[in-house]
Amino acid sequence: MEPGATSDERGDTATLAQLRRGALPHCVLAVLEHEERYAFEIVDALSELPGLTTTTGTIYPLLSRLRRDGLVDTTWRESTSGPPRRYYRLTPIGERTLVAFRQDWRTFRDAVDLLLEGGRS
Amino acid sequence: MTTSVHDLLRDYLARFDRAAAALPPERWRELRTDVEAHLDEIGASVATEAEVRQALDRLGPPEAIVAEEAADLPSSAPRPTGSRALDVTAIVLLLIGAIVIPLVGWVVGAVLLWASRTWTTREKLLGTFVLPGGIVVPLLLALLPARTLVLHPAAGMVLFVLLVAAPLVVAGVLLRRGERRR
Numbered sequence: 001m002e003p004g005a006t007s008d009e010r011g012d013t014a015t016l017a018q019l020r021r022g023a024l025p026h027c028v029l030a031v032l033e034h035e036e037r038y039a040f041e042i043v044d045a046l047s048e049l050p051g052l053t054t055t056t057g058t059i060y061p062l063l064s065r066l067r068r069d070g071l072v073d074t075t076w077r078e079s080t081s082g083p084p085r086r087y088y089r090l091t092p093i094g095e096r097t098l099v100a101f102r103q104d105w106r107t108f109r110d111a112v113d114l115l116l117e118g119g120r121s
Numbered sequence: 122m123t124t125s126v127h128d129l130l131r132d133y134l135a136r137f138d139r140a141a142a143a144l145p146p147e148r149w150r151e152l153r154t155d156v157e158a159h160l161d162e163i164g165a166s167v168a169t170e171a172e173v174r175q176a177l178d179r180l181g182p183p184e185a186i187v188a189e190e191a192a193d194l195p196s197s198a199p200r201p202t203g204s205r206a207l208d209v210t211a212i213v214l215l216l217i218g219a220i221v222i223p224l225v226g227w228v229v230g231a232v233l234l235w236a237s238r239t240w241t242t243r244e245k246l247l248g249t250f251v252l253p254g255g256i257v258v259p260l261l262l263a264l265l266p267a268r269t270l271v272l273h274p275a276a277g278m279v280l281f282v283l284l285v286a287a288p289l290v291v292a293g294v295l296l297r298r299g300e301r302r303r
Contacts, residue, residue: 055181
């Protein structure tokens with residue numbers, strides 16, 4: 001914890017950066033939950049939401065890591081509208097990880113919300 | 122694709138290659154495939170230079186992508202997880218083990234050295250070959266009558282000092298590096 005934390009040049013405090021690092025992999029898993037998507041789509045989908053990530057290129061190393069850890073699988077497919085695309089889908093381990101995180105996140109989020117709201121009344 | 126759009130994308134890829142020079146080749150190749158595919162998508166989906174710049178801004182600087190990948194690399198320095206006592210024992214035995222129990226003492230020290238997770242291979246080689254036998258070698262040489270080694274006594278003294286100092290210095294270096302890594 002840093003009292004009076006200053007933001008770096010992207011407007012991130014160290015705390016926020018840490019929170020993102022923890023949550024972002026699971027957000028990627030969630031994006032893939034119901035259908036496979038190609039990389040550009042994933043990166044684009046996440047960049048639509050404010051507060052999630054500042055620059056989208058940093059998602060590529062994350063995707064590499066998810067592949068290495070066996071949470072996602074990829075396939076290259078030819079595309080009629082342009083260059084071949086790398087499609088991502090969840091592996092069974094990825095699915096289990098997402099389900100577990102969903103539960104953990106809800107518990108954590110509810111507890112933090114309760115305390116943050118309680119402090120204001 | 123107009124020339125300037127093509128140029129922007131190609132410049133971005135070149136910047137990426139420069140920034141990624143420090144990455145291990147396999148990671149660089151993997152990441153480059155993804156970045157190149159992303160740049161191709163941009164090229165296929167937008168037409169004007171302004172749109173390309175916009176898309177590249179959202180992608181972010183190649184340096185940021187490389188930095189993120191670098192953060193995922195395992196740290197290169199070995200992290201000791203073993204017993205500190207064993208490490209210290211290894212060094213002590215390497216130095217004087219051959220005096221306590223001829224040959225075997227030093228060998229045990231060498232085995233402990235190589236089994237330890239504290240030091241890099243290069244450091245272990247240093248500990249093994251400077252000197253084999255530790256300070257036993259110079260001590261034995263000193264016990265020999267000066268005539269058996271055709272050496273001027275002064276040169277002999279210098280040699281003796283060097284042969285004693287070298288393993289001591291190496292031992293000190295290994296111990297200090299081991300401490301710093303804990």
